[in-house]
Each structure stands twice: as C-alpha cells, then as structure tokens.
Amino acid sequence: MKRLLILGSTGSIGKQALAVVRAHPQDFQVVGLSGHRQAKLLAAQAQEFGLDDRQVATDGEGIARLVQGARADVVLNALVGYAGLTPSLLALRAGADLAIANKESLVVGGELLLKQASPGQLLPVDSEHSAIWQCLQGEDRASVRTLWITCSGGAFRGWTRAQLAQATAAQALRHPTWQMGAKITIDSATLMNKGFEVIEAHHLFQVPYERIKVVLHPQSVVHSAVEFADGAIKAQLGSPDMRLPIAYALYQGKRLPLSEYPGSDQVTQLDLTRLGDLQFGPIDCATFACFELAVAAGRSGGTMPCVLNAAGEAANLAFREGRLDFLGIEQVVRSALTAHRRADLSSLEQLDQVDAWARAFAEEEIARLA
Numbered sequence: 001m002k003r004l005l006i007l008g009s010t011g012s013i014g015k016q017a018l019a020v021v022r023a024h025p026q027d028f029q030v031v032g033l034s035g036h037r038q039a040k041l042l043a044a045q046a047q048e049f050g051l052d053d054r055q056v057a058t059d060g061e062g063i064a065r066l067v068q069g070a071r072a073d074v075v076l077n078a079l080v081g082y083a084g085l086t087p088s089l090l091a092l093r094a095g096a097d098l099a100i101a102n103k104e105s106l107v108v109g110g111e112l113l114l115k116q117a118s119p120g121q122l123l124p125v126d127s128e129h130s131a132i133w134q135c136l137q138g139e140d141r142a143s144v145r146t147l148w149i150t151c152s153g154g155a156f157r158g159w160t161r162a163q164l165a166q167a168t169a170a171q172a173l174r175h176p177t178w179q180m181g182a183k184i185t186i187d188s189a190t191l192m193n194k195g196f197e198v199i200e201a202h203h204l205f206q207v208p209y210e211r212i213k214v215v216l217h218p219q220s221v222v223h224s225a226v227e228f229a230d231g232a233i234k235a236q237l238g239s240p241d242m243r244l245p246i247a248y249a250l251y252q253g254k255r256l257p258l259s260e261y262p263g264s265d266q267v268t269q270l271d272l273t274r275l276g277d278l279q280f281g282p283i284d285c286a287t288f289a290c291f292e293l294a295v296a297a298g299r300s301g302g303t304m305p306c307v308l309n310a311a312g313e314a315a316n317l318a319f320r321e322g323r324l325d326f327l328g329i330e331q332v333v334r335s336a337l338t339a340h341r342r343a344d345l346s347s348l349e350q351l352d353q354v355d356a357w358a359r360a361f362a363e364e365e366i367a368r369l370a
C-alpha cells in the first residue's frame, strides 16, 4: 500500500486522482490533501479518507508542512501555477516520488527540479508526457531521435486573428476534447499550454529543443509519439481521459485493468474500427503567437521561463475576468519577456523575485491595454 499525498485535491486532476484511489482502496492510503477555494469539498474529501485537520492544508505554509511531514511515498502535485514549484522541490527533497501534474513547476524551475530528482523520481502526469514515457518503455534512450507532442489546437483551432480579437473567455473555456481546469483550458486556447509542454518534455526526458516537435491532431486520440533512430515511430493511443495517465503515474508505470470508477463515468474503451479518420498537420504558430514565445523562452532558459509563466498567469486571469482581450494575452507576455534581462538560474529565492517582478509588470501592461 502506498502513502499518497494529493496537492490540489479539489481541482480537476485532484478529483480524478481520488476517483482512481476510490476504485483501488487496497493500493493507496491517502495521507494528506490540499485545496484552496473549495472548503466544503475539501472537508468532504478529508472525511471520506479519514484525515484529521493536520493532514489537510489550505495555504502554502500548510502545504509545505504537509509535504515535509507526511512521509508520503508519492506526492501528486496538481496545484495550478507557480505556487506548485516549492512543494515540488520539497517533495523531491523529502524523498517522495513526484507525480507532476503542475507543469509550471517544470517550466519555471525545471533546472532546479532535475538537479534535485533522482532517476525515476519524477512521474509525468500530463497526457502527452505520459504517452512519451509509455513509448520509451524498454527502449534505449540513445536511440531516441524526436519527441512528437500532439496538440488538439484548443477551442479556437482554425480561427483567424480577426476572430480571435473578439474571442470571449466563455468561448475559450469550451475545449473540444479535454475536460480540464479553467487556467489550462485558456492556455490551450492560446497554445501557451503546448509551448509549456515542449519545455516540460525537454526537462523530463532530457531531449534538446530541436528534437521536440509539435503536431496538430484535433481528435486527441494519439496522445504523443516518439521517433527512433531507425525512423520507426511509436505512438500511444487512448481515450482523452486523465484518469488513465494519472493511474499510470500513481502505479509508477504499471498498467491496471480498465477499472470501475464508482460514482463517476466509466473510461471509454477505444474501438479502432470505429475511430474513423485521424488527422495530423502543422500547428498555426502565426495565428497563435504564444506557442513560439514559450518555446523561445524555454530555449533561452535561465529566468526567461519564469517571466513567461508569471506574465502568462497574470494575463490568463485578466482574460478570464474580462480585463484583457484574448490577443492581449500574447502582447502582455511578449512585453514582459522583452523587458526582462535574462539571468542564469541560481535559486528559488531568485525565481520568487523574478516571478513577482513579472507579475507586477504584467499588471501594469494589462491596465495600460484596458
């Protein structure tokens, strides 16, 4: 039985992780949960899994205490945004395996996390990275040529710049294939999320940027692929259901039989004879500028991804709150990246400062554009 700590248990990933746990109570003991805004749901989860007040956190300090004191075997970090970085580092330091659904940790602090992590300690949860991990099983890493990350295109696939200028948050929140939290759904609509995933893949699999490619695949059936030295490409296919990559991470790469998930929908089994056409093509980087901004910041490294993320978080929220136009998001991010002088990454304290600077800069820019 594994001792499992879930950070962000009231969010989309957290709830789906608890669905996996609920279906396999013999395999997991939930030793802690954290939630932020949904106090009622958090209390109900704590009661269901028999946790007292000391095993539940509602803020950063509480989370740090929990991660350091829970003696977890696995920490699932499903927090949103930069707030996830410190808990990720603490979990690795505490010797827990880190199932990482908080991609911002890797985007901003990938260099720090990778220095801290021992081999196999980082477990991908993002569907694309889980797919790549699955494709790499049993393969010699030296024979990997290219990682292919698939991209649904988000809610605005096929839209023009003129249409995007009028796009609303309600429209952006209608993702065609994946049910996710609000922040990441907006990041999917701008393709910022796909840029983040390139950075995430670079760190997780230690593959240089020039050998990570993104391919548009609107059906979200092929979750990603790996191309090898002989030209063979292995892809992983499955239903767009996050419970599958979550379970694969929580079981450290072991496969479960397709399960009953009490109280929630069943995972849809893929029938290849009914799939119909699967489409693949290039993504539209000219229309969705955030993708290239993100990848450029990743390649530049150091403090640049921190600025990318902080300005992106501020702009994403401003858009959801109606304080910024959709195309304003890329403008705010670009301005922040241009204004920042890159430095090599040295510490978490340095990142805290850069993060605070970039947020303040972004807010000024958002106010200026209003």
Ligand code: MG
Residues within 6 Å of the ligand: 126, 127, 128, 197
């Ligand atoms: Mg993803």
